[in-house]
Amino acid sequence: MSRSRDVVEVIARELADRAEDISVTEREERDTTYVELSTAGQDLGRMIGRQGRTAASIRVLAGLAADSEDRRVEVDFVDEQ
Numbered sequence: 001m002s003r004s005r006d007v008v009e010v011i012a013r014e015l016a017d018r019a020e021d022i023s024v025t026e027r028e029e030r031d032t033t034y035v036e037l038s039t040a041g042q043d044l045g046r047m048i049g050r051q052g053r054t055a056a057s058i059r060v061l062a063g064l065a066a067d068s069e070d071r072r073v074e075v076d077f078v079d080e081q
Helices: 003-015 041-048 050-064
Strands: 023-029 032-040 072-080
Touching: 003 023, 003 032, 003 041, 003 050, 032 041, 041 050, 041 072, 050 072
Parallel strands: 032 072
Antiparallel strands: 023 032
16 A cells, blocks of 8 residues: 555545545556545545545645655546446
8 A cells, every 4th residue: 555545545534424435446557556536426526626626636645645756646536336
């Protein structure tokens, strides 16, 4: 587990009404770490925020928490049905 994944998970659990429905997975490919945040529909809007501002902030914080300066971090938001 990377620090980026941990940062995304902590923020998501604090924003969500149903923290138990939050799922964060991570995979690494070449020089990029992909973090996928899955949540129920009603909480997805909170994660994205108005005009995507919250999502953009989560992405910036995940990038800053990256274990290495030469790795990129991409955060994807997925709606669990």
